[in-house]
Amino acid sequence: MSKLLEFKCIKFTADELHLENVLQCGQAFRWVFHEKLGHYSTTLKVGDRFRIVVVKQSEKDCIQYASLGKDGSEECAALYGFLKRYFRLEVPLGTLLKTEWLMRDSRFKHISPKGVRILAQDPWETLCSFICSSNNNIARITKMCHALSTEFGNLVGHYDGVDHYSFPTSRELTQRASEESLRVLGFGYRAKYIMATAKKIEHERLHLSDSEYLQSWKDNLEYEQIREKMMSFHGVGPKVADCVCLSGLQMDDVVPVDVHIARIAQRDYKFSAGKQDIMELQTRYRELPITRKKVNYELDVIRSRFKEKWGNFAGWAQGIVFAQEVGKTSGATSESTAIKRRLEFAVKIEGQEQQLLVKKQNLDMISTSAIEKVVEEKIEYTITGRPKRKTASNVTYGS
DNA sequence: GAACAGCCTCTTGG
């Protein structure tokens, strides 16, 4: 039982920021949705330490927020400033639509932004999250990002019965995790990428934190060079690199091209890569060996065209177009697997490979009896896997 | 450089 939080309010309309469309649609993966309360909670590094941050959108023109510190303290003077940046409240969607996108692209006559914004997320967490995203669906990416925190992060506190952990630093990952333990947790072939990336960045960052190090690239380097460095991490190709630039480094004009955006480009815009386009890019990437190796020129031409068409906030336009294209797709989770997942999180592990293996084996054995118990206790907390189809899509969660 | 199989795991459609 936690006492009621004191929420404060930011005046901001749902047209400009719609929490569901921003926190559960494949950009951020570590928000927990509390169904009964209508709250979202996660841990975020506010100032120099992690806090539990809670937000909700019960009224149309207001975002309510509160936070909890490790010691249970609710007050955090820096929180308003943090959220203002996290949600990029200085960027006016409605104005961009009128003065930029509508002028440049008639497609936007039939689109409303629906409060889809690009967040200013922590660069290191964004990098790890999108390494997990390759050939994957939102439900499982969400599960994996929560696993990183609960297994290898530090306990920050509890909210509404849910334990909240920090997102682990590269050092914490190299010390506490291993490829094998990540595989047992369901990371598949991405386990190797995560460990290799953690080791590499820990070695490179020197006195800076993981995120300060990534952020520092922006001070001295242009987009192409930043992407080149980003793709020097194992498991990071052009699409993942662009996602980290956009959502982790606030590079608002970067357009990540995935299969959906590529399909839209060909179907609706008739973008096609000519010999000339490809040769221009090849010239531009002359000094960038990793880019030359990893980039797909067909897709890179599409990326470049969209950036020209949509302008300085092309990445935001991409987010809106993407949301409207696939807003409600794929990977619906059945209730029984949802219960099983809740169990997986309920079984507390300490990050040792052997214990992890034992857990994996035991899960099947305890399922039947334990599931009934879980149902009795009632499921109150959900990590949202996907938009729209609420009951089917939510991954249940608890402790 | 381009093309293609293979990769972990889960879900859905046939």
Added chain:
DNA sequence: ACCAAGAGGCTGT
């Protein structure tokens, strides 16, 4: 019931 295909890609040949 079962299997193939695909999921907001990347790596290695």
